[in-house]
Amino acid sequence: MVQVRRYLLGDEKAISKLHLKLNDFFEEDYVSPQFIYESAHRPDFIFNVAEHAGEVTGFCGALFYESVGRAQIGPIAVSNEYMRQGIGGKLLRKTLNDLKEAGVFRVIARVKEKNQDTLVFFEKQGFRREALLEKYTKKGENTVQLLTFI
């Protein structure tokens, strides 16, 4: 049974490892456990984790701006062996709920254009494509901005 919960101290190593495995999908190739620890402790960052039998199988972060009610989802990932079992959806929905409770109403996500599966994932969760950000990453990859209101 998968449990979706807030980040807990000690999760950062597993999150960093999972991020590294899936790094082609993200902007940064590597994020250190220390960086994850610091992000998770920011007052303007929500960090949720999926756990199965004591193992971290996914995570979803979101940076939000309380004073203006806006947020950006990311990073979000589920480990390969656990993909397409609804875990990503659960993580995203909990994060959106948490954002709503924090007073956020407008949420974006930025996904590389080549990452079609994840674009479809966000659309299934109620996001729509808002803009194409040309050559957005350092490597010159186009990125799609997705939007939802909560």
Ligand SMILES: CC(C)(COP(=O)(O)OP(=O)(O)OC[C@H]1O[C@@H](n2cnc3c(N)ncnc32)[C@H](O)[C@@H]1OP(=O)(O)O)[C@@H](O)C(=O)NCCC(=O)NCCS
């Ligand atoms: C995006 C991601 C978090 C979704 O997690 P998940 O647990 O697989 O998602 P869910 O099971 O809740 O939803 C599955 C839906 O997402 C889409 N999807 C996700 N992975 C897919 C894949 N490998 N192939 C095709 N569709 C996929 C499909 O629409 C799928 O629906 P279906 O199974 O009914 O066809 C996960 O695929 C992932 O970690 N991707 C790599 C990291 C990434 O791209 N992060 C976003 C960078 S901003």
